[in-house]
Amino acid sequence: MMSSGPKCDLHCHSSVSDGVLAPRDLARRAHANGVQLWALTDHDETAGLEEAAREAAALGMRFVPGVEISVTWCGTTVHIVGLGVDGGHPQLREGLREVRAGRVRRARAMGERLAERGMPGAFEGALPYARNPELIGRTHFARFLVQAGHCADMQAVFHRYLGDDKPCHVPARWATLDQAVGWILAAGGRAVIAHPGRYRLTPVQFDALLDRFVELGGAGIEVVTGSHTPDQYRVYAELARRRGLLASCGSDFHSPDESRVDLGGLPPLPPRLTPVWHDWL
């Protein structure tokens, strides 16, 4: 299977979750950047998919409805992307509703931890950055903390306060891997492990993740993503080949001002991989 082909970007976020652009504006930006196959994958929510699909159709760009589900695996947050999902499927919708349910309480707790470190009012400050309060998360806090002058940029916020192992992060109990893959398959989609290079799992925990993911019917991993270095493209390409997994590509674009990689800004997949979109075009 050839790895070259259409320009694809199968991972990004709109203002429905923690991106800053509306779904229709993301569609326009992707199209303007030459993307031919585009997916919107908001965190734990499918409410932006209709608008995105409509705009993509108007532009003549192929659209893949997606979602990025927060999962807890061995106490670590792992993200599972669903591609080609029916966003209205009752099992997926109900599952995502439950995943979102704990976010406000967790956000209040992060606000308290930030207050203890001399940054009061962060919960109230972060709220207006979340279009949907149900989806309030660390990115919204980071935007507030930068705007309020507590940190120079988003990276500094995660480095000092809100990164996974930093003092103001409050870990959540997200979906289980079994649930997330189950909902994606029920909704007719393909499950993909997002940015595998980002997880702080031991090799044993990571192998167990892959084993269970494949057992459950998971299909692929992201090889080329805005979160990987070129060296990691090669590492995860080799993993996909060895494990017989499909390969995906996505910028994980959140904002023109914050994201290192723009929509459509990634190189093509390395050779000798089967793209996750191989039978969609």
Ligand code: AMP
């Ligand atoms: P949450 O779902 O509230 O745990 O927030 C996770 C989100 O925070 C991710 O989807 C990213 O958008 C953002 N994020 C996590 N770590 C970093 C980081 N080191 N730098 C920038 N953004 C990050």
Ligand code: MN
């Ligand atoms: Mn995000």
Ligand code: MN
């Ligand atoms: Mn992610």
Ligand code: MN
């Ligand atoms: Mn993402």
